[in-house]
Amino acid sequence: MSLTDTISSLLKQTLLLMQDTMQCRNDLHFYDNHIRHLTESCLSIFASVYYKEKNNNSHSSIRAIDIGRQFVSLLIQHFRTIKSPAAYADMLHITTDYLNEAVKAATGKSVSHWIRETVVTEAKRQLFHTALNIDEIAWQLGYEDYRYFTRIFKKETGVSPQQFREEYRHTANT
Structure with missing residues (x-):
């Protein structure tokens, strides 16, 4: 330095x-x-x-951070309905490749990762704090097929939504 x-x-x-x-x-x-x-x-x-x-005073780094912030703002607003990186890129008037490049440069993770991470975090919150069944949670998060939602959840967390609910509710009650 x-x-x-x-x-x-x-x-x-x-x-x-x-x-x-x-x-x-x-x-x-x-x-x-x-x-x-x-x-x-x-x-x-x-x-x-x-x-x-x-x-290194790089304009591209500052631009990447700005795009990352804009993406996160859009993601927070639309994660329940929009799961496609291309749709977020369209909203930002940039290509999907550039969005992925910028978000990865700013955060170290891909756009798809952040979409899944946001959905799974909200799913965990609902599994823990609500009595909604898995179908209802999946539907609220924009998935018509709860089995597809369950596969995504399990891939990200290592457990099914039901297992997550049982494990963490039991832990909270003890």
Whole structure:
């Protein structure tokens, strides 16, 4: 990690302010707030240097993060009805390949993974907190065929939805 002269100077000034503040503790409320803010400033400086170093100031990295955020926002709104990466790409006016590339660059996981992960997380929530049967949960999550939903759930979790419900409800009641 390399620090420019400007960032080094800014960091040095912040640390000197912190040192000066620590030497005069007259007003403890002011002292605590001031130290906290100066610490946050130092962490922010380090984080920005790390981020720039990691991404090499690459516009494509920033674009990938932006596309990833947009995808997650759409996913949260539509995961019950839209399961196709191509549909999300269409909503973002980009190709499916570019969406997958950007999401993978931003998160390390594919678009399909995030769709399945979101659906399975919601299924787990409903299995644990509701009395809905598997058919009803599958239907609410956009699957007309509960057997297909069950296969997806089992592939992602290693257990069937019914086994998940029995295991975790039993664990919660003991």
